[in-house]
Amino acid sequence: MGRTWRRIGPVATLVLTGLLAWYGLAIGLNAPQVGERLDGLGQPWGTPALVLGTWAMERPVLPAPHQILLEFADSVWGQALDSPRNLLFHAWVTLESTLLGFVLGVLLGVALAVGVVHQRVLDRGLLPWIIASQTIPILAIAPMVVVVLGSMGYPPLVSKAVISMYLCFFPVTIGMVKGLRSPDPLQLDLMRTYSAAPAQVLGKLRLPAAMPFLFASAKVAIAASLIGAIVGELPTGAQSGLGARLLQGSYFGQTVQIWSALLMASLLGVVLVGAVGMVERGTARLMGVRP
């Protein structure tokens, strides 16, 4: 008991509390509709009927957890993989552009950071624009990106990836500027005594020193990239992707479907951040970080 409980106890307690609160909230939010329907049947009804009714509606205001899980399980295992009714199919579509956008965003973010660290002009001139770019709501830009790139003949994958890139280069730039400047003065002096070229200082000192900063930024960036991909699917009338699934759900009032798509999106986020963490640990081992 003791040790196992200490490990899972707090988590289990939180989950249980959350579920209880959720069921309670579902009763409160769905009760008016259920009450109306029960009244319409013209028979007397009691509290148990009301409560059970709020947890079994077809289009509840707030679906109960088991409804979401059942819908989730059905749309993952109950449908053919290439069917538009399968959530894994939509998750894959979103994942593709998330990863493409992430790679582009990291490359852009690192390139900007290298420029900012090496060129005083860029430090002064570029950084304010980079920060300003992030104050524009992504929802305002996304439709324009989709329309412009679409009219240039690019597939939706590319325009969604560009939106992801727009969201995720920023944390990478900020983190990498700090990381590339993290070597201590002696480590930099050493390079100077060797008359090392700037590219050598970058490759052999600044980039390795920036690795912890890169991974911290990458975890933020990949989550932002996923959001970018989903947002990119909303205004396009896309037929596939988690964003499209969310939009369809809201058109038809299919709240259970919306919530199970949300569940898939958050699972995808957890997996992606976890994957970055794994790469981080592997890199740290290779770089001899003290365990």
Add this chain to the structure above:
Amino acid sequence: MADPSPCAVEARQLGLVFQTADTPVTALSAVDLTVARGEFVSFIGPSGCGKTTLLRVIADLEQSTSGRILVNGVSPAEARQSRAYGYVFQAPALYPWRRVLGNVMLPLEIMGVPAGERAGRARHQLALVGLEGFEGKFPWQLSGGMQQRVSIARALAFEPRLLLMDEPFGALDEITRDHLNEQLLRLWERTAKTVIFVTHSIAEAVFLSQRIVVMSPRPGRIVEIIDNPLPAAGRTLDARDGAEFVAVAHRVREALRAGHSYD
């Protein structure tokens, strides 16, 4: 390469003034110094006397503001660009993501030594500082003294004729420091390099050097240059108990006092 100058370092009326926010600070004032090839010279003095600054000017890590200075017969910048010296810092400044061998190979990589030669040369230098068998360790797996020996091997890796050492053993315990002093002296005897060594330990300066440059702060200047008559060859730590050694140490102490360095 042919090098006409017999001097490793030649400074005449050298001065350096740092411009700070409120008042200019004179870090070095009217420094005259000549260091011959193959000499072991120590700079000693209290904090703020400019000994590290002088070493950094020689290394072109700082630039003098008056007077002139030649390193190997050329300007410090040219000497640095021709990779004339190896520099050992107060801290090991090892790159933590490189293993010991990788750290010693770093200058060789930067200077374009063919990949096939690097490991062999780095191993040779590690053997000179007594670190065979530690090539595959990461820096954090080594003690402070061993890390500093790695940084000495790294400074020697490209075989510069001039070795600049800035309080390399300052952060180590006395036992380790004694041991490394002896190793350094043997290394110097074997390799006939010029060594300029910054310290604030009188015993260390007298034990290691042929000449001791005593410096004083506000403004940083040379008070006296003391010749050490003790023969370097075969000198061991026991020599420090001898009357001659004590006499030289006393002269250094007197010179430091004359510089009002404890005000």
